Amino acid sequence: MKLTAISACVATLFAGVATANTCAVIEDVAPSVEVRYKLHPDYTSTSNDYWSTACAKLDPSCVVYPESPHDVAAILKVLGRQNNTDRFAIKSGGHNPNVEWSSVDEGPLISTEKLDQVILDEESGIVRIGPGLRWDAVADALDGSGWSVVGGRIGNVGVGGYMLGGGLSFMSQQYGWAASSLIEVELVTPNGTIVTASADEHPDLFRALKGGGNNFGVVTSYTVQSYRQDDIYGGTVFFPRKSDTDELMLQAIQDFTRYNKDDKAAIIPTAEYTGAGILDGWIVFFFYNGAEPPEGTFTNFTAIPHLTDTRKTQSFASLVNANNFFVIRGSVYLIGTETIPLPTDPESDMASEFLPQVHEHWRNVTLGEQLVSGVIGSIAYQPFPRRIAQLARAMGGDLIDFDNDVDRIVIELNYSFFLQLDYERMSAAMEAAFGGIREIVLAGQEEGALPDAYLPLFSNDAFHTQDYYGRLRPENAELAKTLADELDPQGLFKERTGGWKP
Incomplete structure (x- = not known):
């Protein structure tokens, strides 16, 4: 009994130390994840690369660069440890200018820039896209393939947040929202579980991800249907x-x-x-x-x-890149x-x-x-x-x-x-x-x-x-709230990162 009590005290002490330096704990438990601190060139580049200088003005305690869903899971488990109260943010392209939506002051910034895959099946046109890309990079990767995805009209907009908001496109009158062409979404939930949401698997979550923002976890890839396109x-x-x-x-x-x-x-x-x-x-x-x-x-x-x-x-890639002039x-x-x-x-x-x-x-x-x-x-x-x-x-x-x-x-x-x-x-x-x-x-x-x-x-x-959720149909706002409560009972995403909350 005495030994158990001592172990519990040690565990509690360790949790307190971990909370004091979340970035160091991420380095310790997830050695495959790059962690960069102030004065490092990568930190400076990522934390300054926002459309709005109000976001760039914030100073995250570190920038972490996951390369896989397992990396993301490890990071979220550290953030979710008992007594950890650090705020955090998840950054894709840095387009959203709302302060602390994809930026954070004195907390870890999770950059998705290494989740940057564009994997095309040239027969079916199905594409797997990483959330850390911007739309000009996606267009460049598909240029010459004869396929194009429903995506951003200005190339410098990031994939991650754009898809979670629905995404208006030049091709929306042909194919709906950008999110309408989603086939499946790979997501790491707040407790570190890796799930795939689609029309057949977790269909309510799949629907809620199309417009529901960052309330349900961190997306690590989008699988979408692309469409035939020439000049x-x-x-x-x-x-x-x-x-x-x-x-x-x-x-x-x-x-x-x-x-x-x-x-x-x-x-x-x-x-x-x-x-x-x-x-x-x-x-x-x-x-x-x-x-x-x-x-x-x-x-x-x-x-x-x-x-x-x-x-x-x-080419579509040429147009999307040219539109960056207006950023x-x-x-x-x-x-x-x-x-x-x-x-x-x-x-x-x-x-x-x-x-x-x-x-x-x-x-x-x-x-x-x-x-x-x-x-x-x-x-x-x-x-x-x-x-x-x-x-x-x-x-x-x-x-x-x-x-x-x-x-x-x-x-x-x-x-x-x-x-x-x-x-x-x-x-x-x-x-x-x-x-x-x-x-x-x-x-x-x-x-x-x-x-x-x-x-x-x-x-x-x-x-x-x-009031984004207040303007949705009540049943849809309730669906989002129910899912967020189920997936995030501790309120990691609700309480400690920005965005509209159901």
């Missing part, structure tokens, strides 16, 4: 803002969302404004999944006076979103007034911040026609669970600026921007001018104060 047509066109540019552009966006029947065609129309109006206009990303679009596909846009046009026939480095970066329905009646007054109201509100908020150092504001109107929802449901469904009753637009709002001291001010501006858009929608629904549609938030574009 594509795409590029960007810049439209300087003139007296009628906004009106013409907003009408073209609405018409494309409502009437386009060519599933191979896609756009991202983005209005841009920099401080003092140095840049004031629209950048539109065009895509056609073929060597050349049929005549008239994008005429409503290209008929608007424009200054530059980079559209051409090229802004060296700035604090904020992102937010709203989902809006198109008016049911295209001939109604609301049909001609609704998007201009939204756009005017965004411009008023943005113009109010034009003296902030280095500020750039943008709003992207991402078409989400009912066709995408129809495909997503037909391909197995997901946690987001859009219905195909109405056509929608998923709005992405961005602010970048130079100084950290302006963070609170610009956060307030972001909340004013998406909050005002939400008020316009609710007022239109109350008047009966807008359809009373289900309008969840797109988590890949959401601001940290937005």
Whole structure:
């Protein structure tokens, strides 16, 4: 009895020591895992490589680089030890600018960059992809194979978080969300168990992973169906803002969302404004999944006076890499979103007034911040026609669970600026921007001018104060909560890392 009591004391003491230096314990119990500390070049590179300097400003206690599911399991077991209270984060591409979502201060940062496989079965087109890749690397790896996956539109976006948020793609009107093409997901649960989730194995977890974020463990690979693809047509066109540019552009966006029947065609129309109006206009990303679009596909846009046009026939990898030009480095970066329905009646007054109201509100908020150092504001109107929802449901469904009753637009709002001291001010501006858009929608629904549609938030574009789970269907939010409680009863992911929690 006395010996047992002494052993228990030693175990408790060891647990306390382990908690004091989680990074050292990871080195001890998982010697195959690289652990890097401050001043090491790998630490510096990984901890600074974020789209937002607000995330790069944080100092993790170490960066750990698992190379296998077993490495991840060992790391999570250390983090889950009794009395370990360290916060942690899991990093893929570093796109998400919400502080402590994929960044951490004084806790281990788990970098997935060594989970970087792209394994293609050239007969079936099934691809196994690691979460540590960015989409340009995936596109480069598949370039010339005749296959392409439904993935990011800007190459520098990471695979990991993008897939867990659903993932909008240039090919979404052909194949749904990026996550709709998932065949299986390899996941390490919070207690270190390695599981495979698919339509046949753990189907509820598989569905919840498509939109459920980082609540259920660490994904170590995605197996997806790719699709035949040769050369594509795409590029960007810049439209300087003139007296009628906004009106013409907003009408073209609405018409494309409502009437386009060519599933191979896609756009991202983005209005841009920099401080003092140095840049004031629209950048539109065009895509056609073929060597050349049929005549008239994008005429409503290209008929608007424009200054530059980079559209051409090229490989998909070439386009995705070229779009990296629009990634802004060296700035604090904020992102937010709203989902809006198109008016049911295209001939109604609301049909001609609704998007201009939204756009005017965004411009008023943005113009109010034009003296902030280095500020750039943008709003992207991402078409989400009912066709995408129809495909997503037909391909197995997901946690987001859009219905195909109405056509929608998923709005992405961005602010970048130079100084950290302006963070609170610009956060307030972001909340004013998406909050005002939400008020316009609710007022239109109350008047009966807008359809009373289900309008969840797109988590890949959401601001940290937005209520992602509160906007889901209650049964889907409950499914996520039930699964998180079952897989993570100690609250490792719920309490000690960022992200939206059910």
